[in-house]
Amino acid sequence: MDTTLITGATGSLGGSVARMLNEKKENSNIAVLVRDVNADKAKELEALGFELRQGDYDDRASLVSAFQNVSQLYFVSGSDIANRTKQHENVVSAAKEANVGHVFYTGVSMNDIDTNSSLYFSLKVHELTEKWIKESGLKYTFLRHNLYAEVIPMFLGSKEQIVQSKMVYLPTENGRTAFVPRVDLAEAGANILANPTAFVNKSVELNGAEKVTFEEVANYLSDITGESIAYVSPEIAEFEKVMTENKVPAEYIGMMSAFGEGIANQVFDTPSSQLEDILGRKNQSVKDFLAEVYG
Numbered sequence: 114m115d116t117t118l119i120t121g122a123t124g125s126l127g128g129s130v131a132r133m134l135n136e137k138k139e140n141s142n143i144a145v146l147v148r149d150v151n152a153d154k155a156k157e158l159e160a161l162g163f164e165l166r167q168g169d170y171d172d173r174a175s176l177v178s179a180f181q182n183v184s185q186l187y188f189v190s191g192s193d194i195a196n197r198t199k200q201h202e203n204v205v206s207a208a209k210e211a212n213v214g215h216v217f218y219t220g221v222s223m224n225d226i227d228t229n230s231s232l233y234f235s236l237k238v239h240e241l242t243e244k245w246i247k248e249s250g251l252k253y254t255f256l257r258h259n260l261y262a263e264v265i266p267m268f269l270g271s272k273e274q275i276v277q278s279k280m281v282y283l284p285t286e287n288g289r290t291a292f293v294p295r296v297d298l299a300e301a302g303a304n305i306l307a308n309p310t311a312f313v314n315k316s317v318e319l320n321g322a323e324k325v326t327f328e329e330v331a332n333y334l335s336d337i338t339g340e341s342i343a344y345v346s347p348e349i350a351e352f353e354k355v356m357t358e359n360k361v362p363a364e365y366i367g368m369m370s371a372f373g374e375g376i377a378n379q380v381f382d383t384p385s386s387q388l389e390d391i392l393g394r395k396n397q398s399v400k401d402f403l404a405e406v407y408g
């Protein structure tokens with residue numbers, strides 16, 4: 114029987130893909146890659162009927178074993194930013210050794226970017242991974258995701274924080290981003306895994322139907338909370354100073370500055386998207402998403 118193996122299934126994206134695919138694909142085996150087969154999240158997946166396969170992106174040999182007889186591999190990009198280049202190299206070379214049938218890799222959808230920017234430094238892993246997958250000769254589909262809508266609350270904090278400061282404070286200028294709620298990206302992935310033929314050796318750009326500025330986000334938040342929320346886009350140096358004074362951890366400040374600068378430079382204002390066609394509907398709007406989080 115064909116086996117589809119979903120990585121990152123104990124996490125948000127992979128977990129949704131596994132559950133959604135399970136509802137679409139009858140008579141096929143869906144396995145999940147887990148680091149610890151005894152972890153609660155792994156046990157939950159096993160109880161739902163998924164086959165557990167142990168593997169760690171840091172341990173190439175574990176991946177070669179886990180990838181045996183896999184016809185489709187949904188490869189969720191790693192979350193360990195410092196080590197994921199080596200991890201992705203391990204995943205691709207293990208997939209080649211195990212002769213996986215088709216690799217579906219979750220990368221990023223964005224415009225060209227200055228290779229000296231700090232954002233390029235954290236995102237170039239996607240370019241490299243796509244290159245390695247192509248060079249492997251395996252069948253592939255690159256699922257290029259724009260920024261998750263979940264990034265907005267990650268940057269802005271809780272409702273209490275927003276209502277107290279009455280401000281969206283981010284160095285994004287008037288940059289637009291085609292945000293997509295993560296669950297819609299998961300559904301697109303599950304749809305493609307269920308009907309992959311048209312997507313063999315293709316890149317798929319998965320961007321939101323609207324491209325919003327953080328000024329628009331502030332306006333949505335004003336409507337949702339009933340408070341007047343202003344938008345302030347400081348210079349990067351000022352932003353970093355204020356965040357440091359507010360004891361935000363340095364790694365978060367670096368990440369928000371890098372993405373803020375990228376958004377200001379229209380890196381995520383991507384020109385085209387296949388998301389609506391693949392979902393058969395528009396993705397959830399940013400305002401509706403924010404209403405669920407902050408309403």
Ligand SMILES: NC(=O)c1ccc[n+]([C@@H]2O[C@H](COP(=O)([O-])OP(=O)(O)OC[C@H]3O[C@@H](n4cnc5c(N)ncnc54)[C@H](OP(=O)(O)O)[C@@H]3O)[C@@H](O)[C@H]2O)c1
Pocket residue numbers: 120121122123124125126127147148149154168169170171189190191192193200258259260261262264
């Ligand atoms: N486009 C965007 O805006 C955006 C935003 C955030 C993240 N991302 C990317 O999207 C990916 C998925 O996002 P998410 O929200 O689903 O993340 P998440 O909930 O943190 O899930 C990450 C998953 O990766 C697994 N994992 C981490 N390190 C691993 C390793 N060494 N070997 C095997 N599995 C490992 C985790 O397993 P454990 O349960 O064992 O920890 C977990 O299942 C992230 O990893 C990141 O690369 C994109």
